[in-house]
Amino acid sequence: MFRDFIRKTRLPSGVDGDLRIIEVKDLGFKYAGTDFYAIKEVNLEINEGEFVILAGKSGCGKTTLLRCLNGLIPHFYEGEFEGRVLIDGVDTRDCPPYILSQKAGMVFQNPDNQLFALSVEADIAFPLENLGLPREEIRDRVEWALKLLKIEELRSRSPFELSAGQKQKVAIASVLAMRPKILLLDEPTSSLDPISAKNLIDAIIELNRKHRLTILISEHRLTHLIPHADKLAIMDKGKILYFDEPRKVLKEDVLMYGVSIPRVVEVVREMRKIGGCLPFREVPLSVDEFIRDLRGVLR
């Protein structure tokens, strides 16, 4: 009966053929024991297959918002909940976290705290075992997840033998083995060195491009992510201030919200201040775009 329930909730919800996979309406949340709203009046609509970056200072409510999206709030964290969150057409308040985890998988900051088993394979199997799936199904999904993240050769390593970047990939694989449509990542690169961070971000981008996974990632290092993002959300003091295509958002003055924007954006902005010597039509998002635009102007 339990399995039927999972299967039922996993069916596509789009009654009216709606592609909207995340829908947040007037969301507010106050943690128990605090007297301020961690997030307030948040409205968000994300379509299936979109890549969304969530940026803002530490403590601006990014983590709280992500927790709301996969049901940790209100099921795990207590407090005052306002508004509603629909994930794949299901209200998070009516759905237990283990069902929601199969719709929206969450990856946390610290990779060490997400790996429980003593080998990579066992770790990817961990949530599936918890769900009570049949062994063949578990084996297939573990293989699939290993291949997806290109970590097949780590299969029988123990977590102690992995680098932080590899651990984070295993954590992602383990979450994806539950076959969610949405992947939520809460500052996944914060404990990684720049090269592993870039490597991980490349892997995440590929998940979105190749497998059409809806991705919502909260990050401080935007330079590498922005060219691939469909939307950029800037949060401050628990509210979403901007939510649009990155190019449009970056036209605004977002530096004061603790967002480290790509250098090329700053350069173009400074150039404009000096006085329209270089008429860039749009804000370039990467060095490549910048060079291309510059060549066009010089010619």
Place this chain on the structure above:
Amino acid sequence: MAAILQGLQFYPGDSFIHRLDPRAKLLISTTFLFITLIYVEVTVTTIIIVAEALLAAISGTMRRWIKTVYGSIPFIVAVFLMNYLVRMFIPGQPPTQVILYESFAAAYRLIALLASFSIFFLTTTPEEIGMTLTKLKIPYMYVFAFISAIRFTPILAEELQTIMDSQRSRGLELDKGNPLTRLKRYIPILVPLIVNVLRRSYELAEAMEVKCFGASKKRTYLKELKLRPRDLFVIILTLISISISIYFKFINPIKIP
């Protein structure tokens, strides 16, 4: 002390013993323990120790195994002295020679006892131990606790080291003074460690929630232990040796030199 622990840690290898089903190995170690407990004779203890050494040699973990034996010397000396001294002062005891012999036998048995489980732990991965516990029908909650302990102990040890280093760099001296003041100096190390552990446990609980821990009452397993013919062979052999030892001890006692 550290030497004993080394002998209880998994040591990678690819021997016959390593490949044996962990349940068979557990049975072998338990049998050694059992026989050592029921027989006090030095001869039997020697046979057991030789057998243990033989298994250690086959599995290629001889050096580690010897370390366990070596590390247990303080305990053995303590047991010997306790036995000897206590009995010396109690009236109505046999002559000194007999007391010496019996104290020696008791201490000698301790070697066999401590070394018996060394074989199991040296050749079984923690993951296999976990699977064994599952097979022994121990509730998953406890198996999970066991696996987590193995998983997170090194991480906590690393954290402890970091805290100790940072407190030392702030001028905290840990190695000076009498035991009581030294103990007091550990407070600035324990407090941050405990705070960190609490914070971590919250994050772990969150991650467990996301990974559907406890979602299904009937948990399934990716890997399961399966007995192969050679495991059965070893198990039967071990059961026979248990039966023989029981027979000669309780049913038809014989005099062992």
